[in-house]
Amino acid sequence: MFRQELHQATEAIHNGLKRLNLPEPKTFDWLPTPFEGDWGYGTAACFQVAAVEAKTDQNIKVPQRAHEIANLLLDDLQNIEGFNRAEAVKGYLNLHINTSVYAQRVTDSVINAGQDFGRGAKKDERVMVEYAQPNTHHSFHIGHARNAILGEALARLVEFAGFDTIRASYPGDIGLGVITCMWAYEKFHEGQEPEGIHERGQWLGNIYTEATTLVTPKEDETENEAQQRLQNDAERRALYKKWDEGDPHVRELWHKTRQWSLDELADILRILDINIDVYFFESEVDEPAKQIAEELIQLGIAEDERPDGPVFVKIDEKLHLNKEKYRTAVILRSDGTTLYSTKDLALAKDKFEDYHVDRSVYVVDVRQSLHFQQVFKILELWGFPQAEKCFHLAYGFVTLPEGAMSARKGNVILFMDVLAEAEGRVRAIIEEKNPNLTGEQRETVVRQIGLGALTYGMLSVDNNRDIVFDLDEALSFDGQSAPYIQNAYVRANSILRKVEELPESTSFDYELDPTEIELIDVISRFPTVLQKAAENYKPLLIAAYAFELAKAFHHFYHAVRVLQADVEREINARLRITAAARETIAIALKLLGIEAPDAM
RNA sequence: GCCCCCGUAGCUCAAUGGAUAGAGCACCGGACUUCUAAUCCGACGGUUCCGCGUUCGAAUCGCGGCGGGGGCGCCA
Numbered sequence: 001m002f003r004q005e006l007h008q009a010t011e012a013i014h015n016g017l018k019r020l021n022l023p024e025p026k027t028f029d030w031l032p033t034p035f036e037g038d039w040g041y042g043t044a045a046c047f048q049v050a051a052v053e054a055k056t057d058q059n060i061k062v063p064q065r066a067h068e069i070a071n072l073l074l075d076d077l078q079n080i081e082g083f084n085r086a087e088a089v090k091g092y093l094n095l096h097i098n099t100s101v102y103a104q105r106v107t108d109s110v111i112n113a114g115q116d117f118g119r120g121a122k123k124d125e126r127v128m129v130e131y132a133q134p135n136t137h138h139s140f141h142i143g144h145a146r147n148a149i150l151g152e153a154l155a156r157l158v159e160f161a162g163f164d165t166i167r168a169s170y171p172g173d174i175g176l177g178v179i180t181c182m183w184a185y186e187k188f189h190e191g192q193e194p195e196g197i198h199e200r201g202q203w204l205g206n207i208y209t210e211a212t213t214l215v216t217p218k219e220d221e222t223e224n225e226a227q228q229r230l231q232n233d234a235e236r237r238a239l240y241k242k243w244d245e246g247d248p249h250v251r252e253l254w255h256k257t258r259q260w261s262l263d264e265l266a267d268i269l270r271i272l273d274i275n276i277d278v279y280f281f282e283s284e285v286d287e288p289a290k291q292i293a294e295e296l297i298q299l300g301i302a303e304d305e306r307p308d309g310p311v312f313v314k315i316d317e318k319l320h321l322n323k324e325k326y327r328t329a330v331i332l333r334s335d336g337t338t339l340y341s342t343k344d345l346a347l348a349k350d351k352f353e354d355y356h357v358d359r360s361v362y363v364v365d366v367r368q369s370l371h372f373q374q375v376f377k378i379l380e381l382w383g384f385p386q387a388e389k390c391f392h393l394a395y396g397f398v399t400l401p402e403g404a405m406s407a408r409k410g411n412v413i414l415f416m417d418v419l420a421e422a423e424g425r426v427r428a429i430i431e432e433k434n435p436n437l438t439g440e441q442r443e444t445v446v447r448q449i450g451l452g453a454l455t456y457g458m459l460s461v462d463n464n465r466d467i468v469f470d471l472d473e474a475l476s477f478d479g480q481s482a483p484y485i486q487n488a489y490v491r492a493n494s495i496l497r498k499v500e501e502l503p504e505s506t507s508f509d510y511e512l513d514p515t516e517i518e519l520i521d522v523i524s525r526f527p528t529v530l531q532k533a534a535e536n537y538k539p540l541l542i543a544a545y546a547f548e549l550a551k552a553f554h555h556f557y558h559a560v561r562v563l564q565a566d567v568e569r570e571i572n573a574r575l576r577i578t579a580a581a582r583e584t585i586a587i588a589l590k591l592l593g594i595e596a597p598d599a600m
Numbered sequence: 601g602c603c604c605c606c607g608u609a610g611c612u613c614a615a616u617g618g619a620u621a622g623a624g625c626a627c628c629g630g631a632c633u634u635c636u637a638a639u640c641c642g643a644c645g646g647u648u649c650c651g652c653g654u655u656c657g658a659a660u661c662g663c664g665g666c667g668g669g670g671g672c673g674c675c676a
Contacts, residue, residue: 031618044618044657051656062656090619091656135676175676282676310674324602330673340676369604370671394605396669429638449638460624461613464605466669473612479624480613483638495635532616544614547623558640578635600638 001106001524002097005082006030006041009095013045016076022069023052030095032525039097039521046070046091066091099517103508103573106524110580111502115590117583118527120162120534128166128351129155131363132274135172136261137181139205140268141405141412142469143365143398149458149593150395151363152274153539156591158361161534166355169276170347171265173258174283176240177208182253183236184211193260198416201264204257211236268415271451273593278355280347289338289346293331296345301381302331310334315377329374344375345382352386359389361537366394366464393537396466413469422450422475429477430600437599445597452482452594459543459592480547482594485585488550488557489596492582495562495575502579503572510570515559516577519552523584530591539592546588553581 010028017024025048030041050065070088077086077095084096110117131151134144152167159165172178184207193200215233218225242250269276293311296302302313311332316324331342351357362372372392379387399405405412426449430437437445457474461467477483496502526545533541562574589596 029616031616033619042619047618047656054656060656066656092619172676177676312673314673324672325604327603328673333674335674337674339674343676366605367670368676371676373604396605426638433638434636465613466606468612470612473625476625477638481624481638484624487636487638491636491639498635528616536616540614544623551623554639557635558637561635563635599636 001109001527002041002082002102005080006095008080009041009077009083012076012080013043013073013093016073017049019076020069020072022049025049025052032521033094038099039102039517040094041097042089042092042094044092046073046088046093050091063091099512100508102524103512103516103520103577104505106520107573107576107580108505110523110583111505111576114583115587117587118530119160120531123162123164125358126164126166126356127158127359127361128168128278128355128357129158129361129363130168130170131155132265132269132276133170133172133364134265135175135177136258136265137178137204137208138261139202139208139412140264140415141398142415142418143405143412145272145415145418145454146395146398146458146467147363147365148269148272148274149455150393150463150539152272152593153459153542153591154361154363154393154537156593157530157534157539157542158537160587160591161530163359163534166277166357167275168278168280168351170280170282171262172282173261174243174254174286176236177212178254178258179240179243180211180215180236181208182250182257183232183239184208184214185257186253187235197263197267200260202414202416204260271419272455273595280350282343285343285346285350286338288350289342290332290336292345292349293338293342296331296378296382299382301378306332306334306336308334313374313378313381315374315381318381319377326374326377327370329378331378341371341375341378344371345378348375348379348384348390352384358386359391360386361391361393363393363395366396368392369394391537393463395463398467398469400469413471418454418471418474419450421471422454423447425475426450426453426477434600441599445600448595448597449477449483449486449600452486452589453477455592455594456482456485456543459539460547462540463538482589483600484554485546485550485589486594486597487600488553489582489585489589490598490600491557492553492578492585493598495578496582498563499575503575506569506572506576508573510567510573513556513560515552515556516574519556519577519581522549522552523580526584526588542588542591546585546592549581549585549588553585556581 025045027048028043028045030043033040033042046066046069047062049069050060050062053065054060054062067088067090070091070093073093074086074088082098082101084098087094087096129151132148134140155165155167181204189207194203215229215236217229239250243254293302296313297304297311301318302311304311310330312328312330314328315326319326329341330339331345332338348360351360364372369392376387376390379390397404400411400413423446426446430442430446453475460480529541529545533539560574562578563571565571565574586596
């Protein structure tokens with residue numbers, strides 16, 4: 001926000017160093033530094049200058065010398081527009097910003113930009129984010145929710161940063177697990193399906209669990225039980241074979257049950273405000289994947305040991321690595337059927353060639369790290385330059401305090417159940433705190449806050465860490481949480497509602513309260529935070545920022561009166577600060593996929 | 601055996617190689633006749649797992665340990 005002025009200051013320092021016949025620092029940057037009750041930027045460049053000198057003169061003590069140099073340079077920094085004064089502190093060179101100029105500039109630029117504040121310049125690159133890829137015939141649990149929420153936040157982030165963004169989903173709609181569920185459905189449950197999209201989807205998920213137990217060996221199994229299990233296993237495998245051959249009856253059964261899961265997924269995505277642009281179904285990449293395996297054999301990248309062995313790529317060997325790092329990836333079974341990796345190769349080719357994707361981000365859990373490293377390396381060997389810009393956004397598991405969730409074991413926490421619980425708790429709080437809020441309006445707010453709390457809980461933890469899901473903790477509405485941030489928005493909103501229109505840009509020529517300075521400072525940092533978050537694919541940074549911003553607003557709100565300020569220019573100035581804060585909070589929440597309620 | 605991730609306050613987690621390592625929760629003590637207290641203020645809390653190294657400067661980078669989690673050719 002002070003780029004031009006800082007550029008001038010940098011020039012001045014370079015000139016000063018030349019004048020004093022001092023060496024250039026290796027690197028040079030300004031760090032925004034909130035001094036006490038004042039804004040500014042500081043640089044540690046003098047340390048580097050002193051360090052260069054110390055190389056030839058061992059008597060020089062770097063910190064002292066840095067401080068001397070900083071003092072010598074003060075003269076060069078006297079008359080730079082926008083800065084009040086320069087100061088040398090402990091070897092750092094600090095510039096203090098003219099408070100009223102800065103406050104006005106920040107608030108004006110936010111208010112003028114509106115919902116585009118912080119938006120990145122349009123980039124000439126297309127990025128595809130693949131997420132929300134649950135298997136069909138399973139339950140949608142909170143682990144899937146983490147994936148969907150993280151992926152959506154990332155998509156919003158890169159989109160806002162200026163990339164042409166495509167949202168892709170890759171549901172696993174076929175495989176032995178899916179077939180097993182179908183087998184149990186047909187044998188025991190056909191015609192029993194309950195009403196309601198979610199009820200039916202969850203019911204199917206339960207059949208999946210039941211089916212799995214029927215084909216899994218028990219600990220002290222009797223002879224009869226073992227026999228039954230083996231028969232079950234044979235039946236499901238026969239069913240899979242029929243599916244593979246295209247048996248019309250089995251395909252119809254598959255389509256019907258698959259659709260139940262997809263219906264439920266669609267509604268959950270609707271609730272999460274996720275709009276997928278492209279669906280790739282696992283069942284559809286099967287055939288192209290086989291051809292790709294053949295192509296890789298032709299190119300000499302893959303080796304073929306069929307029928308005695310599989311088709312595989314010795315990646316380390318192809319890359320001439322001495323250590324085992326990427327190992328060997330199998331891309332076709334010895335019977336010629338495809339694997340996970342084969343399908344991902346086919347999918348990537350599709351993304352690059354049909355969708356013209358420059359960057360491809362895969363939001364998939366951390367256990368697939370090696371798989372993606374292998375896929376990316378094979379793409380590289382295959383000759384795709386985009387392989388370099390493939391990125392696996394790995395995230396940790398959502399586990400329960402008692403251990404891992406397992407769809408097979410049935411100890412899963414369903415997303416819809418948690419949402420219902422969250423909403424129940426929010427409703428109770430609203431009834432107590434804001435009984436005027438009723439009916440449809442209340443239900444809207446209940447959803448916004450309940451879902452927001454859940455979403456924030458997923459995004460405020462670094463993606464590479466596991467989340468141990470504790471219901472009370474996840475649904476905490478105090479402290480660092482979505483409701484805290486939403487409440488800041490509501491407070492800003494309730495002030496601004498009371499004025500007919502926002503005053504014109506005003507100067508801030510009064511003594512600002514420290515909380516005003518803090519708030520404006522946090523607001524001004526948003527574009528930088530956004531850029532960094534997008535570059536590093538880290539929605540967490542936005543989540544942390546949103547909280548910091550809300551906190552600054554709450555402090556401000558508490559410390560000063562806006563509408564009852566002493567003089568009109570203070571009222572006007574504070575109204576503009578409030579408006580800028582509201583806008584920035586709204587943008588940050590939106591990026592996280594959290595809605596901002598009108599009241600709460 | 602090899603590869604990846606993590607180790608920071610009692611707990612959950614932050615911190616582009618920069619200044620006195622910060623929040624939330626929990627616990628303790630305060631503030632509602634207010635632009636909505638889902639808020640705010642205060643107190644308590646640290647050998648940043650250990651060692652060596654690089655650097656003017658290391659929670660951050662490198663090497664070696666220790667501890668936890670995940671992964672490693674025909675599951676996805």
